[in-house]
Amino acid sequence: xxxxxxxxxxxxxxxxxxxxxxxxxxxxxxxxxxxxxxxxxxxxxxxxxxxxxxxxxxxxxxxxxxxxxxxxxxxxxxxxxxxxxxxxxxxxxxxxxxxxxxxxxxxxxxxxxxxxxxxxxxxxxxxxxxxxxxxxxxxxxxxxxxxxxxxxxxxxxxxxxxxxxxxxxxxxxxxxxxxxxxxxxxxxxxxxxxxxxxxxxxxxxxxxxxxxxxxxxxxxxxxxxxxxxxxxxxxxxxxxxxxxxxxxxxxxxxxxxxxxxxxxxxxxxxxxxxxxxxxxxxxxxxxxxxxxxxxxxxxxxxxxxxxxxxxxxxxxxxxxxxxxxxxxxxxxxxxxxxxxxxxxxxxxxxxxxxxxxxxxxxxxxxxxxxxxxxxxxxxxxxxxxxxxxxxxxxxxxxxxxxxxxxxxxxxxxxxxxxxxxxxxxxxxxxxxxxxxxxxxxxxxxxxxxxxxxxxxxxxxxxxxxxxxxx
Ligand SMILES: [Cu+2]
Numbered sequence: 001x002x003x004x005x006x007x008x009x010x011x012x013x014x015x016x017x018x019x020x021x022x023x024x025x026x027x028x029x030x031x032x033x034x035x036x037x038x039x040x041x042x043x044x045x046x047x048x049x050x051x052x053x054x055x056x057x058x059x060x061x062x063x064x065x066x067x068x069x070x071x072x073x074x075x076x077x078x079x080x081x082x083x084x085x086x087x088x089x090x091x092x093x094x095x096x097x098x099x100x101x102x103x104x105x106x107x108x109x110x111x112x113x114x115x116x117x118x119x120x121x122x123x124x125x126x127x128x129x130x131x132x133x134x135x136x137x138x139x140x141x142x143x144x145x146x147x148x149x150x151x152x153x154x155x156x157x158x159x160x161x162x163x164x165x166x167x168x169x170x171x172x173x174x175x176x177x178x179x180x181x182x183x184x185x186x187x188x189x190x191x192x193x194x195x196x197x198x199x200x201x202x203x204x205x206x207x208x209x210x211x212x213x214x215x216x217x218x219x220x221x222x223x224x225x226x227x228x229x230x231x232x233x234x235x236x237x238x239x240x241x242x243x244x245x246x247x248x249x250x251x252x253x254x255x256x257x258x259x260x261x262x263x264x265x266x267x268x269x270x271x272x273x274x275x276x277x278x279x280x281x282x283x284x285x286x287x288x289x290x291x292x293x294x295x296x297x298x299x300x301x302x303x304x305x306x307x308x309x310x311x312x313x314x315x316x317x318x319x320x321x322x323x324x325x326x327x328x329x330x331x332x333x334x335x336x337x338x339x340x341x342x343x344x345x346x347x348x349x350x351x352x353x354x355x356x357x358x359x360x361x362x363x364x365x366x367x368x369x370x371x372x373x374x375x376x377x378x379x380x381x382x383x384x385x386x387x388x389x390x391x392x393x394x395x396x397x398x399x400x401x402x403x404x405x406x407x408x409x410x411x412x413x414x415x416x417x418x419x420x421x422x423x424x425x426x427x428x429x430x431x432x433x434x435x436x437x438x439x440x441x442x443x444x445x446x447x448x449x450x451x452x453x454x455x456x457x458x459x460x461x462x463x464x465x466x467x468x469x470x
Contacts, residue, residue: 031077031118031120031156032067032068032070032075032076032077032118033077034077034078034079034099034120035065035066035077035099035105036079036099036100037063037099037100037101037105038083038084038100038101040061040085040086040101040239040243041061041245042058042059042060042061042062042245042412043058043059043062043063043064044058044412045057045058045064045412046063046064046066046108048108050069051069051074051110051113052110052112052113052192052194054108054110054192054193055192055202055203055206056108056206057106057108057190057206057207057208057258058205058206058207058208058412059105059106059188059207059208059209059237060207060208060209060236060237060239060244060245060247060399061209061236061237061238061239061243061244061245062101062103062105062106062188062209062237063101063105063106064105064106064107064108065078065099065104065105065106065107070116072114073114073115073116073160074109074113074114074115074116075116075117075118076107076115076116076117076118077117077118077120078098078099078104078105078117078118078119078120078129078187079098079099079119079120079122080096080097080098080119080120080121080122080123080127080129080151080173080185081096081097081098081099081100081122081123082094082095082096082097082122082123083095083096083097083100083101083102083184085097085101085102085184085238086243087214087233087235087238087239087240087243087380088239088240088241088242088243088329088380089242089243090378090380091240091243091378091379091380092221092378093184093214093216093221093222093223093238094221094222095183095184095214095223095238096123096180096183096184096185097184097185097238098185098187101238102183102184102185102186102238103184103185103186103187103188103210103212103237103238104171104185104186104187105187106187106188106189106190106208107171107187107188107189107190108189108190108191108192109163109189109190109191109192110163110191110192110193110194111163111164111165111166111191111192111193111194112162112163112164112194113162113163113191114160114161114162115160115161115162115163116158116159116160117129117158117159117160118156118157118158119151119156119157119158119159120155120156121151121152121153121154121155121156121157122153122154123153123180124153125153125176125179126144126150126151126152126153126175126176127144127150127151127173127175127176127180127185128142128143128144128148128150128151128157128173128174128175129142129159129171129172129173129174130142130143130171130172130173130174131159131161131169131171131189132169132170132171132172132189132260132282132302133167133168133169133170133282133283133304134161134163134164134169134189135164135165136161136162136164137161140159140160140161141174142159142171142173142174143174144174144175145175150175151175163191165191165284166191166192166193166194166197166200166284166285167190167191167280167282167283167284167285167304167306168188168189168190168208168258168260168280168282168304168305168306169188169189169190169191169260169282169304170186170187170188170189170210170260170262170304171186171187171188171189172185172186172187172262173185178225178226179225181262182214182215182223182224182225182227183223183225184212184214184223184238186210186212186262187210188208188209188210188258188260190208190258197285199279199285199286199287199288200279200280200285201254201279201308202254203253203254203255203256203308204249204250204253204254204255204409205247205249205250205253205254205255205256205311206255206256206258207247207255207256207257207258208257208258208259208260209236209237209258209259209260210236210237210259210260210261210262211234211235211236211259211260211261211262211263211267211299211321211397212235212236212237212238212262212263213231213233213234213235213263213264213265214231214232214233214235214238215227215230215231215232215233216232216233216330216379217232217330218330218378218379219377219378219379220378221378228264229264229265231263231264232329232330233329233330233380233396234263234267234321234325234326234327234328234396234397235396235397236397236399240329240380240395240396240397241327241329241384241385241392241394241395241396241397241398241399242384242385242386242392242394243380244397244398244399245399245414246399246400246401246402246414247319247399247400247401247402248402248404248407248411248412248413248414248415249311249401249402249403249404249407250311250403250404250405250407250408250409250411251311251312251314251403251404251405251407252310252311252312253310253311254308254309254310254311255308255309255310255311256279256306256307256308257276257306257307258280258304258305258306259297259299259304259305259306259307260299260303260304261299261300261301261302261303261304262301262302263301264301265301266298266299266300266301267298267299267321267323267326267397268296268297268298268299268321268322268323269296269297269298269299269305269307269319269320269321269322269397270295270296270318270319270320270321270322271295271296271307271309271317271319271401272295272317272318272319272401273313273315273317273401273403274295274309274310274311274312274313274317274401275293275294275295275309276293276294276295276297276307276308276309277291277292277293277294277307277308277309278291278294278297278305278306278307279291279306279307279308280304280305280306281303281304281305281306282302282303282304285306296322311401311403312403313403314403314404314405314418315402315403315418315420316400316401316402316417316418317400317401317402317403318398318400318401319398319399319400319401320394320397320398320399321396321397321398326396326397327394327395327396327397327398328382328383328394328395328396329379329380329381329382329383329384329395329396330379330380330382380395381395382395383395385398387417388417402414402415402418404418
């Protein structure tokens, strides 16, 4: 029933769409064969070959699940199972997911479609799937214990409902949720409008991804599922920078990015060089009168946001979560604060015992990338990523929006680094420098102090402290 086959062996032949037309009547009565994908690459959009046509989305470092049409019903087959996810080159995590990956494949349907999803449980414990945000019969809502018995290991359940409203949705277990979501069980769902919609513009590029987070100790493979807020890997679709693919678009393309948040905290997602509007939320498209230009959209826990903009500035534009701890990888956590501390004397003494001991962080954390220090097996450097001008010193929730004049329509390939026009790159100034004027008054310019302290004191103490909260 679940023989694994390489999706792209045949997807490549049919140009992205998967044809399952030549299926016998007997086979149609059985389960659709699950399609498995184990590569972490961003797959080309899955152009629909049956049903109402639509402009497909591109899932960042992910893929869309093919379906088969069975007497007018779109049938999908999800398999909940343990997976190995490459979170960044050289770093593999042992997660739980669907159909070979975490997150699971994106499901794309059209408003009004009748959808049947078979869910096979190959996990060691029971599960269920909740279709986050959908209008559906209560008994299809996927809350184990409340609306259905849970799906026991080895069993297959079937969900069936009409995709009633267009929009951006997610799916995730509603059974042992803390464990199963911390292990990576989640996926994206897009319902396209069935006709031109007054509040949903047509776009040239439609990207989607989930925000997720893991706590995996350096050198280990499995997330700590009891962690509540102090995660050390902040990921997009279970990938961390520099493992997250870039978003490559053509100059003047209308671009849509759909983002869903299944972490335990909010993420202010920020785009450089462009203003966008939030054109959709978890409740559907926003009224036009409610839209205003912005460069950062905060996405709270359990929310989805759809942002639209015209990519009318050529270049390489950073695109990231604005919480700086979320653009940093596992090695940066639990590092003592040593800025301004001269510990070279101590280091010399330790070097006599441990020759490889390094002094870290006395000028700031940038040393951590400069040194290219050895790290434990199976983790990612704290701040990394080599750009055309040096280290980008990033990790986690970071990628690049690449806007290019010569990017072909429908081409999602990475065009390489931007070639900046002559004279448009910040550079070192080598001319004469004036002495900076200083304010004479102590205590700030606005309210000078009446009395100065008798002697200058400077705090020299570093208190040991435990790490808490992000
Ligand atoms: Cu964040």
